Amino acid sequence: MATRYLAFQSLIGSFKVFGTFSYALLQSVEGFLRQVLGWREFMCHIHWETDGFRLLPHGKPPVSRVPGDGGFGRWRGDKWTPQKAPKEIDGGATPSFLGCKEPLPPAFWGELSGLACLDTVVADVWEEGYSHHITRLMVLGNLASLLDVSPRELTDWFWIAYFDAYDWVVEPNVLAMGTYGVGPLMTTKPYVSGAAYINQMGDFCSDCAFNPKKDCPITNLYWAFLERHRQAFADNPRMRLVLSSLARRSDSQRRTDGAVFEWVSSVLGEGGTVRPEQRPEVDDA
Ligand SMILES: Cc1cc2nc3c(=O)[nH]c(=O)nc-3n(C[C@H](O)[C@H](O)[C@H](O)COP(=O)(O)OP(=O)(O)OC[C@H]3O[C@@H](n4cnc5c(N)ncnc54)[C@H](O)[C@@H]3O)c2cc1C
Ligand code: SF4
Numbered sequence: 001m002a003t004r005y006l007a008f009q010s011l012i013g014s015f016k017v018f019g020t021f022s023y024a025l026l027q028s029v030e031g032f033l034r035q036v037l038g039w040r041e042f043m044c045h046i047h048w049e050t051d052g053f054r055l056l057p058h059g060k061p062p063v064s065r066v067p068g069d070g071g072f073g074r075w076r077g078d079k080w081t082p083q084k085a086p087k088e089i090d091g092g093a094t095p096s097f098l099g100c101k102e103p104l105p106p107a108f109w110g111e112l113s114g115l116a117c118l119d120t121v122v123a124d125v126w127e128e129g130y131s132h133h134i135t136r137l138m139v140l141g142n143l144a145s146l147l148d149v150s151p152r153e154l155t156d157w158f159w160i161a162y163f164d165a166y167d168w169v170v171e172p173n174v175l176a177m178g179t180y181g182v183g184p185l186m187t188t189k190p191y192v193s194g195a196a197y198i199n200q201m202g203d204f205c206s207d208c209a210f211n212p213k214k215d216c217p218i219t220n221l222y223w224a225f226l227e228r229h230r231q232a233f234a235d236n237p238r239m240r241l242v243l244s245s246l247a248r249r250s251d252s253q254r255r256t257d258g259a260v261f262e263w264v265s266s267v268l269g270e271g272g273t274v275r276p277e278q279r280p281e282v283d284d285a
Pocket of ligand 1: 031035036040131132133134136137141158162164165166173174178
């Protein structure tokens with residue numbers, strides 16, 4: 001549906017579309033208006049107005065000289081040479097409101113991470129070139145954000161992996177919505193979560209070596225993310241509640257969060273698999 005060939009103006013004037021509303025289910029009508037006529041057009045408008053985030057209200061973020069490969073070359077050990085493109089085609093804007101610059105882990109290219117949610121979604125994407133919104137946002141975007149991955153590198157990966165990844169829709173969805181790369185310009189807060197949300201929204205956890213209620217590292221990654229970036233969220237009213245929960249975490253919990261972040265970042269960064277028995281725990285002493 002998010003193909004650029006769907007012309008909004010022709011929908012507005014379409015008797016057939018609006019005639020259908022008289023007998024369609026209310027939730028279908030709501031979905032159509034909110035997602036297709038609302039959110040999809042908003043994405044398109046943002047892309048158009050900011051020239052793909054090359055122009056932001058507070059200045060111009062750096063722009064990559066040539067299109068990136070989403071970490072493919074690093075994973076394969078080959079140097080990736082972009083196709084010859086006209087000089088005026090650059091590699092896109094590289095904003096990062098939170099200053100995230102880490103490379104995308106090889107798990108996104110199919111190496112097993114040991115996190116069933118990530119491994120299942122990545123395998124499905126390489127099989128089908130598609131996955132649903134929640135998996136894009138709350139598994140792929142979430143994990144990359146929690147690991148401080150460069151928003152541009154993740155965007156390039158989406159661009160390569162998804163069949164519907166046109167610039168006008170993939171850039172606002174990844175650089176702005178999925179990674180908070182342009183801060184509060186388009187969304188009021190980052191879309192990050194711990195294991196509870198992933199467990200509630202899908203059935204990945206039942207096949208995972210980790211337990212979402214006990215030892216899932218994603219929950220520690222979530223708290224460690226908030227701890228690292230809490231200055232950036234200090235004035236954000238929508239982050240007040242989670243920051244006050246963060247403040248109630250004990251010293252040893254915070255140290256465990258940080259240690260789990262270091263552990264997962266380094267194992268996944270090397271293309272390895274995390275296992276429950278290797279999980280670091282910090283003593284209360
Ligand atoms: C990190 C991330 C990357 C994404 N990358 C792309 C992409 O490359 N290409 C793409 O088309 N969509 C992208 N999306 C948006 C969205 O995930 C897909 O449009 C959606 O999964 C399509 O599935 P659906 O038809 O079941 O959508 P539904 O949720 O049923 O919505 C109905 C229709 O509304 C429109 N819509 C809904 N949400 C969005 C949205 N966030 N942006 C634009 N249109 C939307 C689409 O036309 C969609 O078909 C991305 C979202 C995220 C979070
Ligand atoms: S337990 Fe954690 S890592 Fe495993 S599938 Fe659930 S959320 Fe993902």
